Amino acid sequence: MKKPKYHFNTKTLSFEEFKGSVKNKFLRFISILTSGMVISAAAILILYSFMDSPKEKALKRENEKLKLQYAILNGRMNQVSAILENMQNRDDNIYRTIFEAEPIPDNIRKAGFGGEDRYKDLKGYDNTELMKNTTTRLDVISRQLYIQSKSFDELILLAKSKEKMLSCLPAIQPVSKTRCNIVSGFGYRIHPVYKTARMHTGIDFAAKTGTPIYATGDGTVIDPKGNQSGYGIVCIINHGFGFQSLYGHMSKMIVRPGDKVTRGQVIGFVGSTGLSVAPHCHYEIIKNGVKINPVNYFYNDLTPQEYEKVIEQASKLNQSLS
Numbered sequence: 242m243k244k245p246k247y248h249f250n251t252k253t254l255s256f257e258e259f260k261g262s263v264k265n266k267f268l269r270f271i272s273i274l275t276s277g278m279v280i281s282a283a284a285i286l287i288l289y290s291f292m293d294s295p296k297e298k299a300l301k302r303e304n305e306k307l308k309l310q311y312a313i314l315n316g317r318m319n320q321v322s323a324i325l326e327n328m329q330n331r332d333d334n335i336y337r338t339i340f341e342a343e344p345i346p347d348n349i350r351k352a353g354f355g356g357e358d359r360y361k362d363l364k365g366y367d368n369t370e371l372m373k374n375t376t377t378r379l380d381v382i383s384r385q386l387y388i389q390s391k392s393f394d395e396l397i398l399l400a401k402s403k404e405k406m407l408s409c410l411p412a413i414q415p416v417s418k419t420r421c422n423i424v425s426g427f428g429y430r431i432h433p434v435y436k437t438a439r440m441h442t443g444i445d446f447a448a449k450t451g452t453p454i455y456a457t458g459d460g461t462v463i464d465p466k467g468n469q470s471g472y473g474i475v476c477i478i479n480h481g482f483g484f485q486s487l488y489g490h491m492s493k494m495i496v497r498p499g500d501k502v503t504r505g506q507v508i509g510f511v512g513s514t515g516l517s518v519a520p521h522c523h524y525e526i527i528k529n530g531v532k533i534n535p536v537n538y539f540y541n542d543l544t545p546q547e548y549e550k551v552i553e554q555a556s557k558l559n560q561s562l563s
């Protein structure tokens with residue numbers, strides 16, 4: 242309890258209780274209020290310089306969350322990069338090899354970004370490095386994906402032409418395998434007329450006169466020109482891709498130079514015209530102007546066992562029919 246104050250009244254010669262004027266009381270009240278406010282403000286300032294405000298705390302939490310999300314994003318990008326690398330390896334070592342395309346050089350696949358600073362907008366933040374690194378990685382992945390998709394476009398084109406190539410290449414026997422015998426193969430054989438060892442540049446399929454002869458791949462019938470000597474009635478098909486096939490000693494030919502033919506189409510019939518001693522089809526394959534062994538071009542219609550038998554028959558050192 243507040244102690245009362247006294248002062249000595251010289252008129253009454255006695256002590257009287259002192260009561261302050263209203264003005265004095267008001268001034269006193271104002272001074273207490275002001276000093277209270279100053280002390281509070283100072284206290285709040287000191288407090289805030291050592292502790293975070295609730296808003297700051299919320300922002301810091303948000304910032305931590307963002308950092309975590311960046312870390313998760315980077316983890317995902319690691320996975321994407323690994324998958325992409327696997328695709329690039331398969332592309333270079335399998336797909337491009339199958340279609341005889343050169344692998345894409347590393348300096349193209351892994352090319353960086355030169356020139357102007359692409360990330361200048363990201364400068365001046367606390368997490369500038371984090372944002373810059375993540376954005377750079379994303380840019381690199383996007384670029385590599387673009388190059389990869391371009392490579393696939395190229396492979397699709399190659400595959401399409403390969404499909405055409407596969408239907409054009411000679412791939413079957415010119416005479417049905419149930420209606421003929423291979424009597425002479427490619428290599429040095431005794432010539433039936435000259436009786437000397439001569440290079441036999443094809444395979445002889447013995448069959449009855451009139452047995453159908455088939456085009457062994459898609460192509461265009463061409464004029465035999467100088468090839469006629471000895472082959473009798475002869476058909477030559479240009480298959481493109483450097484390949485031609487020749488069918489000799491026919492009894493009759495039912496296509497003409499300029500005709501388009503498809504694999505398996507009848508082009509004529511077995512006979513013994515030209516330099517021949519018995520009805521047969523003399524079959525040749527010419528690759529880039531060189532006569533090659535046709536035995537490797539029957540793969541479409543032979544089982545492995547039949548193929549082995551053909552190889553055995555074609556490699557016998559006997560007398561050819563033409």
Ligand SMILES: [Zn+2]
Nearest residue numbers: 445523561563
């Ligand atoms: Zn022959």
